[in-house]
Amino acid sequence: xxxxxxxxxxxxxxxxxxxxTCTVSGGSISSSSYYWGWIRxxxxxxxxxxxxxYYSGSTYYNxxxxxxxxxxxxxxxxxxxxxxxxxxxxxxxxxxxxxPMIGSSSWYLWGQGTLVTVSS
Amino acid sequence: EIxxxxxxxxxxxxxxxxxxxxxxxxxxxxSSYLAWYQQxxxxxxxxxxxxxxxxxxxxxxxxSGSGSGTDFTLTISRLEPEDFAVYYCQQYxxxxxxxTFGQGTKLEIK
Numbered sequence: 001x002x003x004x005x006x007x008x009x010x011x012x013x014x015x016x017x018x019x020x021t022c023t024v025s026g027g028s029i030s031s032s033s034y035y036w037g038w039i040r041x042x043x044x045x046x047x048x049x050x051x052x053x054y055y056s057g058s059t060y061y062n063x064x065x066x067x068x069x070x071x072x073x074x075x076x077x078x079x080x081x082x083x084x085x086x087x088x089x090x091x092x093x094x095x096x097x098x099x100p101m102i103g104s105s106s107w108y109l110w111g112q113g114t115l116v117t118v119s120s
Numbered sequence: 121e122i123x124x125x126x127x128x129x130x131x132x133x134x135x136x137x138x139x140x141x142x143x144x145x146x147x148x149x150x151s152s153y154l155a156w157y158q159q160x161x162x163x164x165x166x167x168x169x170x171x172x173x174x175x176x177x178x179x180x181x182x183x184s185g186s187g188s189g190t191d192f193t194l195t196i197s198r199l200e201p202e203d204f205a206v207y208y209c210q211q212y213x214x215x216x217x218x219x220t221f222g223q224g225t226k227l228e229i230k
Contacts, residue, residue, distance in 0.1 A: 037219075047157075047165065047208055049219035060217050063121070096164055101176070105212030105219070106155035108176065110164035 002027040004097050004111035012091075012118050018084040022097030022111060023077075030055040030075045034100050037107065038071060038082045040093040048093075053080050087118045122146055122213050124222035132230040139196040141225045143209035148189050153212040156185055156194045159224075160205045168207075169194060196227075204229050 008020035022036070029036065035052035042048075051061035053071045061069050065084070073080040084091060094113040101108035123146040133139055143154070151172040157165035167176045169185035172192055182197040196203055209222040 039219075046223045047210075047221040049221070062218055063216060101167065101170055104155075104170045105153045106167055106170035106176075106210065107157075107165070107219075108167050108170075110166075113164055 002099070002109060004099065004109060006095060006097050006111045006114040008114060008116070010115060010117060012087055012116060013120050014088055014118055015086055018082070018087050018091060018116055018118070020082045020095055020097075020114065020116070021079050022081070023079050024099075025078070028075075029073065029078045029080065032099075032102070034102060035060075036073075036080050037098050037100070039096045039098055039107065041096070041113075042090075042093045050082065050084075050095075089118050092116065092118045121216075121218075122149060122211055122220055124209050124211060124220055126207075126209060126222035126225045128225060129223075130226045130228060132228050133199055134230045135199050135201055137199050139194075139199055139203070139227055141194040141196075141207055141227070143187075143192040143194070143222050145190045145192075145211060149192075149211045149213075151188050154185075154187070154192050155210045157208045157210065158203075158205050159208065165208060199227075201229075203227065 003025045005023045012018045037052040038050040051071045053059045068085045070083040096113045097111045098107040099109040125144045127142045154172040156169040159165040173185045184195045206224045
């Protein structure tokens with residue numbers, strides 16, 4: 001069955017760029033008609049949608065993060081990626097990649113999440 | 121941007137009791153675009169309800185969702201020990217396109 005797995009550095013220095021990759025297994029990222037997404041959760045806090053990408057590369061982002069976020073897709077590797085620039089301690093969070101339910105605007109399939117800490 | 125406000129912040133109940141969780145939107149939300157999630161410590165959220173009232177695959181029928189417009193409710197008819205967790209509502213808006221989550225309700229054992 002389809003599975004998602006986040007990967008990337010667990011520690012990033014302030015002002016640098018956070019980079020994460022989500023690898024999709026058990027199915028093709030380009031065979032599905034929905035947008036894949038990134039969602040984050042600061043420790044002990046709620047969920048925040050970061051942005052979404054279609055396999056064609058079309059994207060849309062949370063307006064509050066838009067100036068710092070880039071999401072891209074590599075269909076040959078069955079992956080999509082997140083870059084968040086100029087990070088601060090407020091960007092410390094568990095980062096999840098996710099896939100919506102077909103025909104729905106709800107997030108059905110999630111990766112296990114990866115904790116990224118911003119600290120010098 | 122639509123803001124979702126969940127209440128109460130914490131709900132203390134006993135197994136077997138009925139739980140009623142509220143999600144209020146700052147402006148009208150299409151029922152098609154309202155979802156509920158359950159999250160346990162150290163785990164990713166789990167989709168419970170989509171389209172305001174449809175249960176996701178494998179979700180027990182003790183979970184039900186209702187509501188429209190700006191007021192939505194998640195009801196757990198008879199609490200089981202495994203239901204104690206944090207619950208989030210979420211909406212999708214099209215102008216601008218994007219998703220927002222409520223701040224969560226913690227359901228704890230009394």
